[in-house]
Amino acid sequence: MTDLLRLNGHYSPTSNIKIKDWNKYINFFIKKYKICNKDNVLEIGCGAGAFLLPLYKKNINCFGADFSRELIRHCKKFLVSKNFYVRDAINLTVFKKRKYSFIFANSLFQYFPTQFYAKKVLDQIFNLTDEKTKIFLLDIPDKKKYNNWKLSVIKKIGQKDFSIKYKNTKHRFYDKNFFFDYCNKNKYKIKISKQNLIKKENSKFRFNVLMYK
């Protein structure tokens, strides 16, 4: 698991997740939503499979997409399966032949280039759902907390390193209304909660979204 967390970018000066906390995080969903081996679980932006590994170990059917060929190669090595695809989040048609009880995207939405792109990804995800599917968009950077987040990172790594680190990989922060409006338009229910499910430095600047019929 340490390797998978490292490959998925969870060890850095601004994030350092303990394996115990990570497993607790995933087990929260397994227990609360009674995820079992009859369920198909899809993760968009699965990377090397750190989020899916605890589910895979419980014989739950795991599927995943990530645009990094290298990370999908690792994912297939650790979670021995053909269900992992090199795909951009905006192109999920390969998953259309199945229905999924749960679709997760953890620490993904901050990497999207525009909000329009994020909307297109939501369109793709909604295309894979049925009446029972629950969609979890986790760890979304909160626009209201952008300034506090920036100050805290600068305090930690300094202005110069901040500019270098986020020059090409700008993190996208979201207004919660973006998700509320999307669900209203598509007649989905939505719950937005604090990201207090995992202990890590930047959780206080993030929120979680649950969408369901």
Ligand SMILES: C[S@@+](CC[C@H](N)C(=O)[O-])C[C@H]1O[C@@H](n2cnc3c(N)ncnc32)[C@H](O)[C@@H]1O
């Ligand atoms: C911080 S990692 C999180 C990985 C995993 N979800 C987890 O929680 O451990 C972000 C992942 O999103 C992937 N990613 C970023 N933008 C993407 C996109 N547009 N389409 C598919 N994958 C993307 C990256 O390659 C990376 O694996």
